[in-house]
Amino acid sequence: MDSLTTSSLAGSNILSADQFDLATIDLIFRYARRMPKIARRDVRNRILDGFVGGVFFFEESTRTRLSTELAFYRLGANVVSMIDPKFSSMVKGESYADAVAFYAMYCDIMVIRHPEEGRVAEAAAIADVPVINAGDGPGEHPTQGLLDLFTLHEACDQLRNVRLALAGDLLRGRTVHSLCKLLCLFDSIAVDLIAPDEFQLPDELVSQMRRAGLHVTVTSDFEAGVREADAIYMVRPQINREPVIDLSLLDYIQLTRAFLDDRCRADVKILHPMPRTGEIAIDVDTHPGAVYKKVRRSTAF
Incomplete structure (x- = not known):
């Protein structure tokens, strides 16, 4: 992995x-295609042998935390972690800055999640080791964004002349924020942003996409927005975010197998960063385009 290092x-x-x-992005994708062989143990790679990965999550997580730890282990690293600040010295009054500085002493790289936007960048300014943002409130989730981009790239003809529908809580869904920024690197993409006004993508991101040359349509019409989409990216209602907005406004943004069969392209691909809360019905799991099932597996690669 000399090129990457x-x-x-x-x-x-x-x-x-x-x-x-x-x-x-191209370099990362080339290495990503090699990861399944390592995950299956067809090939052994101990590039991180002797290193310690730090996983410090100030907010709940399942997939991101477990896949991060698994990646460290599969590449030969050891792992130290703090997965709940209630069981740290912060309950005794330790400041966030002191906690970050202390954690950094015990690892060679830090993967941090925090419920407040900007706090991971704050940690990066304190720590003397590299920091990876695993989600900062409603801000960004760049590693999930890379995974979603890779999935779209492989499933949709390397993102050539594709139409994407992004639907749900686009305002506070951090994964979609990172994905939208990454889409700006590609040409010939049309994007339909589907949400009620109260949950629409932040204006600055819409402007960034348009400046990059993407054809962007902002709409609240779910049925019309997904009808011609090559891929649909669903975002759950962010029930764990403040302030609480009337989430019932998002109830109409829901995929069922019947809806897909009747109103969408036969070859449409469906993505979701997970967890889902009802915006994708269970019967969609059997749809041939339900690539979010593949993403579940890819997170372990």
Whole structure:
């Protein structure tokens, strides 16, 4: 993995999807295609042997935390973790800054999740080891964004001349924020942003996508927005975010197998960063385009 260890990523923080250019994305994807062999143990790679990965989550997580720890282990690293601040010295009054500085002493790289936007970047300014943003409130989730982009890239003809529908809580869904920034690196993409006004993508992100040359349509019409989509990316209502908005406004944004069969392209692909809360019905799991099932497996690669 010499190319990756000598790239601009080596030793760098990963805080925002804005950091990536197309050449770096291509490099990451080339290595991502090799990961299933390592996961299946067809090939052994101990590139992180002797290193310690730190996993520090100040907010709940299942897939991101477990896949991060598994990745460290499969590449030869050991792992130290703090997965609930209620069981840390912060309950005794320790400051966030002191906690981060202390955690950094015990690892070679830190993967941090925090419920407040900007706090992972704050940690990166304190720590003397690289920091990876595993989600900062309603801000970004660049590693999930990369996974979603990779899935779209492989499923939709390398994102050439595709139409994407992004639907749900686009305002506070951090995964879709990172994905939208990454989509700006590609040409010939049309994007339908489907949400009620109260949950629509932030204006600055819409502007960024349009400046990059993407054809962006902002709409609340779910049926019309997904009808011609090559892929549909669903975002759950962010019930764990403040302030609480009337989530019932999102009830009409729901995929069922009958809806897909009657009103969408036969070859449409369906993505979801998970967890889902009802916006994708269970019967969609058997749809041939339900690539979110593949993503579940890919997180372990």
